[in-house]
Amino acid sequence: MRKVLVLAVMVVAIAGLQRNALASDWNMPVGVTEISRSVYSLHMLIFWICVVIGVVVFGAMFYSLFRYRRSKGAKAAHFHEHTTVEVFWTTIPLLILVAMAVPATATLKEMYDTSESDLDVLITGHQWRWQYEYLGEGVSFFSNLSTPSAQIEGEAPKDEHYLLEVDQPLVLPVDRKVRFLTTSADVIHSWWVPAFAVKKDAMPGFINEAWTRIEEPGIYRGQCAELCGRNHGFMPVVVHAMEQDDFDAWLAERKQQAASAANSVDREWKMDELMAQGEKVYSTICAACHQAEGQGLPPTFPALAGNQALMDDLEKHIGVVLNGVSETAMPAFSGTLNPVDIAAVITYERNAWGNETGDVIQPSDIQARLSSE
Amino acid sequence: MAPKLPPKAPLEHGNSITGGASAHEGEHHYRSGPLRWLLTTNHKEIGTLYLIFSLSMFMVGGIMALVVRLELFQPGLQMVQPEFFNQMTTMHGLIMIFGAVMPGFVGLANWMVPLQVGAPDMALPRLNNFSFWLLPIAFVLLLSTLLMPGGGPNFGWTSYAPLSTTYAPPSTTFFIFSLHMAGISSILGAINIIATILNLRAPGMRLMDMTLFVWTWLITAFLLIAVMPVLAGVLTMMLLDINFGTSFFNAAGGGDPVLFQHLFWFFGHPEVYIMILPAFGIVSVIVPTFARKPLFGYSSMVYATASIAVLSFTVWAHHMFSVGLPLVAELFFMYATMLIAVPTGVKVFNWIATLFRGSITFETAMLFALAFIVLFSIGGFSGLMLAIAPADFQYHDTYFVVAHFHYVLVPGAVFSIMAAVYYWLPKWTGHYPDERLGRWHFWLSVIGVNLLFFPMHFAGLAGMPRRIPDYALQFADFNMASSIGGFLFGFSQLLFIWVIVKCVRGGVKAPARSWDGATDLEWTVPSPAPLHTFETPPDMRRIES
Numbered sequence: 001m002r003k004v005l006v007l008a009v010m011v012v013a014i015a016g017l018q019r020n021a022l023a024s025d026w027n028m029p030v031g032v033t034e035i036s037r038s039v040y041s042l043h044m045l046i047f048w049i050c051v052v053i054g055v056v057v058f059g060a061m062f063y064s065l066f067r068y069r070r071s072k073g074a075k076a077a078h079f080h081e082h083t084t085v086e087v088f089w090t091t092i093p094l095l096i097l098v099a100m101a102v103p104a105t106a107t108l109k110e111m112y113d114t115s116e117s118d119l120d121v122l123i124t125g126h127q128w129r130w131q132y133e134y135l136g137e138g139v140s141f142f143s144n145l146s147t148p149s150a151q152i153e154g155e156a157p158k159d160e161h162y163l164l165e166v167d168q169p170l171v172l173p174v175d176r177k178v179r180f181l182t183t184s185a186d187v188i189h190s191w192w193v194p195a196f197a198v199k200k201d202a203m204p205g206f207i208n209e210a211w212t213r214i215e216e217p218g219i220y221r222g223q224c225a226e227l228c229g230r231n232h233g234f235m236p237v238v239v240h241a242m243e244q245d246d247f248d249a250w251l252a253e254r255k256q257q258a259a260s261a262a263n264s265v266d267r268e269w270k271m272d273e274l275m276a277q278g279e280k281v282y283s284t285i286c287a288a289c290h291q292a293e294g295q296g297l298p299p300t301f302p303a304l305a306g307n308q309a310l311m312d313d314l315e316k317h318i319g320v321v322l323n324g325v326s327e328t329a330m331p332a333f334s335g336t337l338n339p340v341d342i343a344a345v346i347t348y349e350r351n352a353w354g355n356e357t358g359d360v361i362q363p364s365d366i367q368a369r370l371s372s373e
Numbered sequence: 374m375a376p377k378l379p380p381k382a383p384l385e386h387g388n389s390i391t392g393g394a395s396a397h398e399g400e401h402h403y404r405s406g407p408l409r410w411l412l413t414t415n416h417k418e419i420g421t422l423y424l425i426f427s428l429s430m431f432m433v434g435g436i437m438a439l440v441v442r443l444e445l446f447q448p449g450l451q452m453v454q455p456e457f458f459n460q461m462t463t464m465h466g467l468i469m470i471f472g473a474v475m476p477g478f479v480g481l482a483n484w485m486v487p488l489q490v491g492a493p494d495m496a497l498p499r500l501n502n503f504s505f506w507l508l509p510i511a512f513v514l515l516l517s518t519l520l521m522p523g524g525g526p527n528f529g530w531t532s533y534a535p536l537s538t539t540y541a542p543p544s545t546t547f548f549i550f551s552l553h554m555a556g557i558s559s560i561l562g563a564i565n566i567i568a569t570i571l572n573l574r575a576p577g578m579r580l581m582d583m584t585l586f587v588w589t590w591l592i593t594a595f596l597l598i599a600v601m602p603v604l605a606g607v608l609t610m611m612l613l614d615i616n617f618g619t620s621f622f623n624a625a626g627g628g629d630p631v632l633f634q635h636l637f638w639f640f641g642h643p644e645v646y647i648m649i650l651p652a653f654g655i656v657s658v659i660v661p662t663f664a665r666k667p668l669f670g671y672s673s674m675v676y677a678t679a680s681i682a683v684l685s686f687t688v689w690a691h692h693m694f695s696v697g698l699p700l701v702a703e704l705f706f707m708y709a710t711m712l713i714a715v716p717t718g719v720k721v722f723n724w725i726a727t728l729f730r731g732s733i734t735f736e737t738a739m740l741f742a743l744a745f746i747v748l749f750s751i752g753g754f755s756g757l758m759l760a761i762a763p764a765d766f767q768y769h770d771t772y773f774v775v776a777h778f779h780y781v782l783v784p785g786a787v788f789s790i791m792a793a794v795y796y797w798l799p800k801w802t803g804h805y806p807d808e809r810l811g812r813w814h815f816w817l818s819v820i821g822v823n824l825l826f827f828p829m830h831f832a833g834l835a836g837m838p839r840r841i842p843d844y845a846l847q848f849a850d851f852n853m854a855s856s857i858g859g860f861l862f863g864f865s866q867l868l869f870i871w872v873i874v875k876c877v878r879g880g881v882k883a884p885a886r887s888w889d890g891a892t893d894l895e896w897t898v899p900s901p902a903p904l905h906t907f908e909t910p911p912d913m914r915r916i917e918s
Contacts, residue, residue, distance in 0.1 A: 025847055028767055028834045043764045050754035057721060058747060064728040065743070070665070076732040080667040089722045090715060097711045100761065105704060107763040112700045127540075152843060154449045162448065164845050187536040188630060190695060190770060194836045199766045201696045203631060204535060205624020208697035225695075225770040225838045227529045229536060230455045233841030297456070299522050300542060326625075329540045 029194050032216045036197035038107045046100060114209040117179035125189030125202035128231035128288055132170045139254045143168050144284045145234045164221040169238035173247035174217050180210045185331055190226035193237055199225055214241040231288050265339050265363045278348025281341045294353040305353035314359055321346055339366040414498035415904055416483050419505050423480025426508055430472030435863050437465040442859035445852045450843055458842035459527035466530030471555045472512050477790045478651040479562045482590050486566060488895035489584050491575025491911045496568035504561040511554035518544035529840060534622030534633040538614040545615060549608045556601045563597035566590055577913030584893050588675050589654030592682045596647050600640040607636040631696055638689035646685045650678055652789030653720055656742045659796050660724050663739035664731030665890035670723040677716035684713050694765045703762050710760035721750055737811030741792035744784060744819050752780030773833025779826045799887035803901035804880030810872045817865035824858025
């Protein structure tokens with residue numbers, strides 16, 4: 001028996017010492033906002049209250065177990081009621097709880113005050129990526145996991161920020177009140193950054209509000225917190241907080257890019273250009289369900305490679321990508337991808353993995369179709 | 374509630390033995406082979422069936438948990454793909470809740486409620502048979518979804534729409550049907566337990582004379598009847614959304630995914646207490662026996678149980694603090710949830726006051742009951758932390774929550790069932806369980822369960838979301854420790870099976886009163902309890918000293 005105990009203690013100790021443990025590896029992070037510090041102190045307050053109650057209660061219990069062993073000749077008493085004591089241990093916890101509820105209420109009220117924001121960001125959850133739209137600025141983009149699948153499959157060593165890195169982080173200014181509006185295009189997701197103490201569910205059909213005011217520039221990482229399907233564990237949140245000047249410069253650059261992208265719709269695209277762009281779009285957007293080689297995961301996610309019915313019907317293919325398929329997981333992409341990406345990905349799907357239709361779909365055609373609908 | 378007339382009970386018993394197709398008086402005793410178990414209406418045999426079923430499901434659900442722990446042993450995807458991982462977490466939850474813990478408690482109620490109230494059988498014996506046999510059918514159906522195209526349910530046991538409707542695998546309809554059957558089984562079982570307790574108590578036994586186990590089950594049965602129909606309702610709405618084109622939870626059709634969560638947790642939170650109130654009852658019976666001292670604060674225990682049951686209907690949205698509830702709702706549900714700590718605390722204090730100045734011995738049943746008190750309290754503490762809504766934004770949907778509910782369910786509910794098995798095995802089999810093996814089982818389980826679940830607190834606080842098949846590197850050590858603990862705990866349960874089998878086959882003979890501190894009615898009948906007991910009800914007015 002003792003050997004087992006010693007072994008267990010050793011396992012825990014080795015596991016604990018293996019890493020140079022930082023405080024935030026074991027405990028809730030203090031974070032970089034006023035709210036996150038209030039939440040942290042509430043957490044520590046209730047924790048220490050529990051510890052004190054635990055010491056007293058378990059102390060009394062182990063004292064009784066030790067002191068009143070029959071093997072040491074303890075004779076049982078026969079009392080079974082004591083009104084004063086019972087009233088005492090009902091009211092004391094009640095008072096502790098009231099004392100706890102007061103600061104919790106204050107913090108909660110603070111968290112709910114989303115008024116007078118300096119910047120509004122619409123966060124839309126998708127299976128399995130986040131979309132960020134800077135409201136009123138005309139800037140919108142997807143943020144995808146950038147950890148290569150070789151690292152996930154164990155074929156390459158894992159980076160420091162394994163599973164917590166994205167292609168395009170959400171960029172925010174420091175010392176500004178940023179309001180987050182969360183919603184979802186498909187199932188429920190939950191946008192969470194521990195350093196801000198912000199976790200808000202992204203609900204289809206609803207827009208939820210949260211806010212933060214970041215105090216230090218830096219990169220802050222979080223994850224989707226609500227089970228949202230196959231790749232729930234693979235849609236991290238990365239926020240890059242920077243000074244207002246840097247943020248303004250970044251935003252201007254993004255606006256520039258958006259404008260030039262709009263121009264490129266009208267020009268004639270070549271097959272290999274579309275294929276290259278299409279492969280990029282496919283691997284970040286479509287491959288999560290339809291798989292890297294287009295083989296799909298039937299019956300939920302149909303195969304695209306060798307899907308003859310689809311290859312014979314270009315109109316249907318375009319319609320499915322633009323409008324989605326109702327009652328299934330296939331979303332409508334007309335609102336989330338630009339015409340270039342839509343044209344490119346359809347071209348790619350019709351000419352990759354043994355699909356050899358030779359179809360070249362021009363962004364201008366997609367644009368025309370979108371405006372006619 | 375006036376005591377029933379003595380002739381009533383034998384009459385009920387007379388009904389019970391006409392349970393077969395061509396039954397006649399006395400046939401029950403001689404039927405052999407599988408038909409005996411299929412057609413039995415005897416509360417002891419049905420209790421045994423429930424307990425065997427519960428133990429089997431505990432093993433099946435446990436294997437699924439081990440698949441999960443194996444995948445989480447190291448970062449990266451090694452053993453299974455994410456969709457299978459999600460099926461394992463979902464099925465593990467469903468099977469442990471509806472297949473292991475609930476039928477475990479129902480089995481104990483079947484065996485012990487009639488014996489503790491001095492009744493010859495359950496009030497509705499044929500219904501009892503039906504309630505049991507629904508379960509194996511329901512769970513074979515549920516397990517078969519794993520083999521269907523697209524796999525089994527993969528949306529978590531909470532089945533949040535629209536992941537569980539529009540985006541669910543085709544097998545979801547079967548999942549709904551199997552849970553409907555399990556739900557009907559629970560409701561029928563609950564009706565039976567209420568009818569037995571209210572109508573078949575021995576003459577002279579008042580409600581406030583009943584053991585805490587009977588009391589907690591009476592209250593639990595009312596909770597079941599109140600909330601299982603809500604689960605049935607929400608499952609039916611899912612069924613309609615999936616197969617009949619309705620849009621209860623589909624935002625695109627004007628539906629409301631938050632409505633699903635309100636309905637689910639209106640069932641789900643009382644469900645949590647359904648799985649813990651009978652455990653309170655068991656511990657309240659075992660602790661006085663081995664402290665050789667009456668339970669401290671009997672009536673406050675009863676009132677605390679009733680308060681917890683009533684409050685359990687007013688706290689459901691604490692599972693939903695992050696869905697975007699209005700501030701006033703958050704405050705209400707936060708206060709109500711904190712309030713539950715008061716009656717729960719009273720219970721723990723009462724158990725300790727029972728130990729105080731007792732004459733204590735540490736048989737295996739007592740060890741499990743004592744571990745329950747400590748480890749359940751730890752789960753209670755983390756529950757109190759989770760009640761604080763602003764902090765819950767950080768805890769919610771992380772491993773901190775996983776640690777919390779496993780502390781109340783495994784060293785909580787499951788340990789109480791194990792304590793009950795060790796406590797009542799002498800009554801069931803006529804033999805004492807092997808104390809030495811029992812102690813091994815206990816210590817390995819306690820060490821395993823803490824190594825399994827304690828590090829999850831740290832992983833959650835450090836930011837690890839629940840229900841993910843792969844995780845960032847800073848969570849690696851906690852997960853490795855948890856996995857080692859999981860395998861230790863899992864394989865220790867083989868010892869449990871061994872102890873039970875050994876005890877059924879033989880061992881030190883147990884007298885009627887198998888524990889010298891035991892005072893309840895079941896210890897007045899021989900060990901093993903004969904198939905029919907209390908055919909003439911004991912007169913409590915005479916027995917009471």
